[in-house]
Amino acid sequence: xxxxxxxxxxxxxxxxxxxxxxxxxxxxxxxxxxxxxxxxxxxxxxxxxxxxxxxxxxxxxxxxxxxxxxxxxxxxxxxxxxxxxxxxxxxxxxxxxxxxxxxxxxxxxxxxxxxxxxxxxxxxxxxxxxxxxxxxxxxxxxxxxxxxxxxxxxxxxxxxxxxxxxxxxxxxxxxxxxxxxxxxxxxxxxxxxxxxxxxxxxxxxxxxxxxxxxxxxxxxxxxxxxxxxxxxxxxxxxxxxxxxxxxxxxxxxxxxxxxxxxxxxxxxxxxxxxxxxxxxxxxxxxxxxxxxxxxxxxxxxxxxxxxxxxxxxxxxxxxxxxxxxxxxxxxxxxxxxxxxxxxxxxxxxxxxxxxxxxxxxxxxxxxxxxxxxxxxxxxxxxxxxxxxxxxxxxxxxxxxxxxxxxxxxxxxxxxxxxxxxxxxxxxxxxxxxxxxxxxxxxxxxxxxxxxxxxxxxxxxxxxxxxxxxxxxxxxxxxxxxxxxxxxxxxxxxxxxxxxxxxxxxxxxxxxxxxxxxxxxxxxxxxxxxxxxxxxxxxxxxxxxxxxxxxxxxxxxxxxxxxxxxxxxxxxxxxxxxxxxxxxxxxxxxxxxxxxxxxxxxxxxxxxxxxxxx
Numbered sequence: 001x002x003x004x005x006x007x008x009x010x011x012x013x014x015x016x017x018x019x020x021x022x023x024x025x026x027x028x029x030x031x032x033x034x035x036x037x038x039x040x041x042x043x044x045x046x047x048x049x050x051x052x053x054x055x056x057x058x059x060x061x062x063x064x065x066x067x068x069x070x071x072x073x074x075x076x077x078x079x080x081x082x083x084x085x086x087x088x089x090x091x092x093x094x095x096x097x098x099x100x101x102x103x104x105x106x107x108x109x110x111x112x113x114x115x116x117x118x119x120x121x122x123x124x125x126x127x128x129x130x131x132x133x134x135x136x137x138x139x140x141x142x143x144x145x146x147x148x149x150x151x152x153x154x155x156x157x158x159x160x161x162x163x164x165x166x167x168x169x170x171x172x173x174x175x176x177x178x179x180x181x182x183x184x185x186x187x188x189x190x191x192x193x194x195x196x197x198x199x200x201x202x203x204x205x206x207x208x209x210x211x212x213x214x215x216x217x218x219x220x221x222x223x224x225x226x227x228x229x230x231x232x233x234x235x236x237x238x239x240x241x242x243x244x245x246x247x248x249x250x251x252x253x254x255x256x257x258x259x260x261x262x263x264x265x266x267x268x269x270x271x272x273x274x275x276x277x278x279x280x281x282x283x284x285x286x287x288x289x290x291x292x293x294x295x296x297x298x299x300x301x302x303x304x305x306x307x308x309x310x311x312x313x314x315x316x317x318x319x320x321x322x323x324x325x326x327x328x329x330x331x332x333x334x335x336x337x338x339x340x341x342x343x344x345x346x347x348x349x350x351x352x353x354x355x356x357x358x359x360x361x362x363x364x365x366x367x368x369x370x371x372x373x374x375x376x377x378x379x380x381x382x383x384x385x386x387x388x389x390x391x392x393x394x395x396x397x398x399x400x401x402x403x404x405x406x407x408x409x410x411x412x413x414x415x416x417x418x419x420x421x422x423x424x425x426x427x428x429x430x431x432x433x434x435x436x437x438x439x440x441x442x443x444x445x446x447x448x449x450x451x452x453x454x455x456x457x458x459x460x461x462x463x464x465x466x467x468x469x470x471x472x473x474x475x476x477x478x479x480x481x482x483x484x485x486x487x488x489x490x491x492x493x494x495x496x497x498x499x500x501x502x503x504x505x506x507x508x509x510x511x512x513x514x515x516x517x518x519x520x521x522x523x524x525x526x527x528x529x530x531x532x533x534x535x536x537x538x539x540x541x542x543x544x545x546x547x548x549x550x551x552x553x554x555x556x557x558x559x560x561x562x563x564x565x566x567x568x569x570x571x572x573x574x575x576x577x578x579x580x581x582x583x584x585x586x587x588x589x590x591x592x593x594x595x596x597x598x599x600x601x602x603x604x605x606x607x608x609x610x611x612x613x
Contacts, residue, residue, distance in 0.1 A: 001030060001031075001050050001052070001074065001484070001485045001491065001492065001493035001494075002030070002031045002047060002048055002049050002050045002061075002073075002074045003024075003027025003028075003029075003030045003031040003046075003047065003048035003050075003074070003159070003160060003161060003164070003485075003486075004027075004045075004046065004047055004048075004072045004073065004074050004124065004125070004126065004158075004159060004160050005020070005023040005024055005026075005027060005045070005046040005047075005072070005158065005159040005161075005164050005165075006020075006043070006044060006045045006046065006072060006126050006128075006135075006157070006158050006159070007019065007020060007023075007043070007044045007155055007156070007157050007168065008042060008043050008044075008128070008135050008155060008156045008211060009042040009043075009154055009155050010042075010154045010155060010156065010211070010214045011042075011154045012041070012042050013042060013154070014039075014041060014042065015039050015041070015042055015043060015044035016044075017037065017039045017044065019044070019167075019168065019169075020037045020039055020044035020045070020046055021037045021046070022167060023046050023159065023164050023167050023168070024036065024037045024046030024047065024048060026161075026163070026164050026167060027046065027048035027159070027161060027164055028048055029485075029489060029491065030048060030050060030161065030485040030486065030489075030491050031047070031048025031049045031050045031491070032048075032050065032491060033049040033050060033051045034047075034048070034049040034060065035047070035048045035049070036049075036060055036061065036062065037062070038062040038070060038072075040070075040130065041130070043070070043128045043130070043135075045061075045062035045070060045071075045072040045126065045128065046062070046072065047060075047061035047062050047072045047073075049061065050364060050485075050491050050493065051256070051364075052076070052255070052256045052364050052365055052493050053076065053099075053100065053255040053256050054097075054255060054256065055097055055098065055099045055100065055255075056099050056100070059099040059101070059102070061073065061101055063099075063101050063102060063105065064105070065102070065105050065106070065109065068129070068130050068131050069105065069108065069109065069127060069128070069129050069130070069131075070127065070128045070130070071101050071104060071105050071108075071125055071126070071127050071128075072101075072125065072126055073100065073101040073104055073123060073124070073125035073126075074123065074124045074125070074145050074160050075100045075101060075104060075121065075122070075123035075124070075125055075145070076100055076121045076122050076123070076252070076253065076255075076493075076495075077100040077103050077104065077119060077120065077121040077123065078120040078121040078248075078249075078252035078253075078500065079120045079121075079248070079252065079502070080096075080103065080252075083103060083107070083118060083119070083120075084096060084103070086118060087103075087106050087107065087110060090110045092106045092109065092110060094106060100121070100123075101125070104119065104123070104125055104127075105127070107119060108127055108129075108136070113136055113208060113210065116138045116208060116221050116222070117221065117222070119140075120500075120501055120502070121140065121252070122140045122144040122145050122495070123138065123139070123140045123145055124137075124138070124139050124140065124145035124146060124147040124160050124203075125137065125138060126158060132212070133212065133213075134210060134211065134212045135156065135209075135210065135211040135212075136208065136209070136210050137149070137158065137203060137208065137209040137210075138203075138207070138208040138209070138221070139203045139204070139205055139206070139207055139208075140205065140206070141205060141206045141222050141224075141501060142205055142206075142476060142477070142480070142496075142499050143192075143204070143205030143206075143476065143477035143480055143481075144480045144495075144496060144499065145160060145480075145484075146160045146161075146202070146480075146481055146484050146486055147160055147202065147203040147209075148160070148161070148162050148165050148195065148200050148201065148202055148203070149165070149200070149201060149203060149209065149216075150165050150168070150171045150197075150199045150200045150201070151199070151216060152168055152170035152171045152172075152199065153170040155168070155170060156211050156216065157170075157171055160484075160486055161341065161485075161486035162195065162197070162200060162341040162342055162486065163339075163341045163486075164486075165200055166197070166200070171197075171199050171200065172197070172198060172199040173197065173199075174197065174198045174199065175196060175197065175198065176194060176195065176196055176197055176198045177440065177444065177570070177571075178194065178444055179191075179194040179195060179196050180196055180343060180571055180598065181436070181440060181444055181446055181449075181571065182194075182449075182453075183196070183343045183345075183594070183598065184433065184436060184571060184572070184594050184595065184598060185432075185433065185436075185446065185449070185450050185453075186453060186454075187345050187478075187590075187594065188474075188475070188478045190449065190453040190474075192204045192205070192474060192477060193218075195342055196342050196343050203218065204218075204220075204477075205477050206220055206221060206222040206223070207219065207220050207221065208221050224468070224471065224472055224504070225505070226461035226462035226463075226468060226508070227462060227463070227505050227506075227508050227509035228463075228509065229463050229509060229511065230463075230506070230509040230510050230511075235514055235515055235524070238510060238515055238521070239515070239521060239524045239525050241506060242503075242506065242507075242521055242525055243525050245500070245502050245503045245506055246271070246275050246497065246503060246525070247275055247278065247279060248500070248502060248503075249497040249498075249500035249502065249503045250272060250275040250276050250279050250367065250497045251279040251282075251283075252500070253365070253367065253495040253497055254276055254279050254280065254283075254365065254367070256364060256365055257280065257283075257285040257288035258285075258288040258289065258290060258362060258363050259276060259280070259288060259289055259290075259363050259364075259365040259366070259367060260289075260290050260291070260292050260359040260362070260363040260365070260366045260367070260492075261273040261276055261289060261290070261291050261292065261317075261366070261367045261368075262292055262355070262359070262366055262367070262368045262369070262494075263291040263292065263293055263308055263311065263312070263319070263369075264293060264294075264304050264307075264308060264369070265293075265303065265304045265305075265306065265307025265308040265309075265310070265311060265534060265537070266307075266369070266537070266539070266540075267372065267519050267522045267523070267526070267534075267535075267537070267539075268369030268370075268371070268372030268373070268498065268519075268522070269367075269368065269369030270308075270311040270369075270526070270530060270534060271369070271372070271522050271525065271526060272367050272368070272369050272497055272498075273289065273291055273311065273312075273315060273317065273367070274311075274315055274526060274529050274530065275497070276289045276367055277289050277315050277316070277317060287317075289315075289317050290317060290318050290319070290320065290359075290362065290363065291308065291311075291312050291315075291317055291318070291319040291320070292319070292320050292322060292355055292358065292359045292366075293305070293308040293319060293320070293321050293322065294322050294324050294351055294352070294355055295308075295321045295322065295323055295324070296323070296324055296325050296546060297323060297325055298325050299324070299325040299326075299546060299549050299550065300542065300543065300544040300545075300546055300549045301543050301544065302542070303540075305321055307533070307534050307537060308321075310530075310531050310533055310534050311530055311531075311534050314529070314530050314531050314534075315529075315530075320358065322351070322354065322355045322358060324351035324546065327348070327350050327351050327546075327550065328550055328553065328555055328556055329347050329348065329547060329550055329551065329556055329559055329593070330346060330347060330350075330559070330596065330597075330600065331350040332346060332349050332350040332353055333346050333349075333597075333600040333604075339489075339604050339608060340487070340600075340601055340604065341486060341487060342487070342601075343597065343598055343601045344482060344487070344597065344601070345590070345593070345594060345597045346597050346600065347547055347589075347590065347593045347596070347597060348546060348547045348550075351546075353488060353490070356483075356488055356490045356492055356494075357490055359492060360490045360491060360492040363492070364491065364492060364493060365492070365493050365495060366492050366493065366494045366495065367494075367495055367496075367497065368483075368494055368495070368496050369498065370476075370479065370496050370498065370499070371471075371496055371497075371498025371499045371504075372498050372519070372522070373470070374467060374470035374471040374473070375467060375471060375498055375503075375504060375507040375508065376467070376507060376516050376519050376521060376522070377464070377466055377467045377470055377516070378464050378466065378467065378511075378512030378513075378516040378517050432446075432447055432450050433591060433592075433594075434576050435572050435573050435574075435576040435577045435578075435592075435595060436571070436572065436573070437569070437570060437571050437572060437573055438573065440570065440571060462508050462509075463508065463509060463510065463511055464508065464510075464511070464512060464516065467507075467508055467516070468508060471504065471508070476499075480494075480496070507521075518539065519539070523535055523536060545586035545589070547586070547589060547590070548583065548584065548585075548586050548589055551580060551581055551582060551583055551589060552582055556581055557581045559580050559581055559593065559596060560579045560580060560581045562596055562599060564595075564599055565599055565602050565603045565606060567602045567605075567606065568595065568598065568599050568602055571595075571598065572595040572598070572599075574595070577592060577595050578592050580592050580593050580596075
């Protein structure tokens with residue numbers, strides 16, 4: 001999670017080394033180990049190092065192999081052995097202890113822009129090819145790493161932190177009205193390349209950017225393939241293959257000790273913790289894995305302390321419980337500890353940030369369980385509908401029996417949940433917010449935009465189309481960005497093993513039954529590793545939204561009387577925002593608090609003035 005920055009003057013004028021150094025020094029909060037800059041003619045690169053791998057020790061960025069091609073990278077390259085073998089086959093001779101940035105450089109020397117087709121891992125990097133006068137940049141497949149850029153007068157400015165890009169004196173601070181309207185409607189920009197600033201864009205996941213002959217071009221280099229059905233016939237073989245791939249995914253992300261696991265008492269994060277313990281012991285780092293669990297003791301009904309504790313005890317790892325009962329809405333915004341670089345719905349952000357701060361006091365790597373739900377999701381109704389459509393009566397009866405009889409867990413029918421979905425109250429239906437500024441609504445045709453982007457179409461691809469659609473949803477890059485050090489201000493590399501490309505390809509190849517319903521694959525893989533009370537636990541959701549529970553407290557009444565800053569008027573008709581205090585419906589509370597989140601951001605934006613150098 002190192003910091004990267006750069007400036008390329010398109011007119012060939014020498015870059016200002018003081019400005020490059022200032023941008024590099026600014027990134028010290030996310031790369032405290034070393035800050036270095038390199039300037040040569042029209043190009044300036046900066047790098048702030050957060051050392052998270054043994055290979056990065058003793059190496060420096062910006063880096064070059066020949067003094068002609070330079071790189072600055074925030075990268076962790078996975079499957080290093082295979083990449084090294086491929087490079088050796090192309091007569092590249094180097095040490096197996098080469099840093100990840102050096103591996104990317106070697107790959108570029110061999111394959112040019114096509115090097116991204118040979119890279120696995122999380123990365124955002126920029127390469128300056130001085131012989132070709134070309135800037136080449138790329139962002140990883142799922143967008144775990146961030147990358148922002150701006151065309152500013154005769155320069156291209158980039159960084160993996162928005163605020164760093166804004167340091168450049170030619171980068172305008174004018175707001176992007178459409179992106180901010182999207183935030184109010186959807187909580188994030190409907191178009192991933194847009195940001196809240198008109199001059200600053202995101203490089204989208206799985207995209208490359210090239211600047212050559214004064215022109216900026218971007219293109220997608222990868223689309224998630226829809227794997228063919230898995231050819232392994234026996235479930236035990238699939239479980240074994242999953243265990244091997246999971247060890248590789250976690251092991252590649254655990255190349256430094258110690259590491260923290262953001263662990264609940266559910267299956268996904270405890271599976272990550274279990275594999276992390278095995279990988280840590282294999283690397284001779286026994287005892288280097290710690291669990292960090294957010295719990296509620298009295299605010300809402302909550303069992304995570306119990307189940308996470310059982311898992312930690314079984315794995316033999318220490319666990320820290322982070323109690324979040326006493327937080328109030330917007331507690332982070334109501335302090336001077338943090339400045340959000342872009343609008344983000346911050347109503348309940350403080351508990352997660354404080355947990356990350358605590359984790360970051362002892363660890364530089366945090367492992368998360370995000371991705372287990374989308375990769376293992378499967379619709380039983382769709383599965384049986386297809387079987388019956390094809391008149392596969394015997395297969396239907398066999399699958400029904402196997403589903404119900406698995407370890408005698410007849411509770412897998414989730415009858416209460418299904419009854420509630422069919423006959424329970426539907427809650428507040430999604431409606432166009434009445435408090436959107438009417439002039440803005442008409443000028444930007446926001447109602448039409450809201451209808452267009454309110455629900456993402458399911459991509460009918462692969463063995464389990466629902467899983468494929470869930471994994472490619474635009475929400476994931478936004479979640480990754482919310483955990484990035486450029487957003488949190490905390491130098492912790494949050495890694496997501498379930499988004500490993502090797503593991504994703506395998507999981508998407510599995511049919512719904514027998515392994516992808518009720519996460520049967522994880523339950524079998526964790527047999528003998530976790531106690532059955534955890535391993536066979538029913539999938540549960542929070543019975544009460546902590547934010548809604550907190551809104552019942554008398555101290556939260558202020559949310560309905562906040563004073564809007566002048567800039568909010570262009571986006572929100574303040575008098576039409578409904579009351580949120582003591583709101584019982586979670587959906588309504590989150591929607592109608594968006595104006596307050598935007599107000600906090602605009603307020604801080606007006607109070608912060610970047611030093612123009």
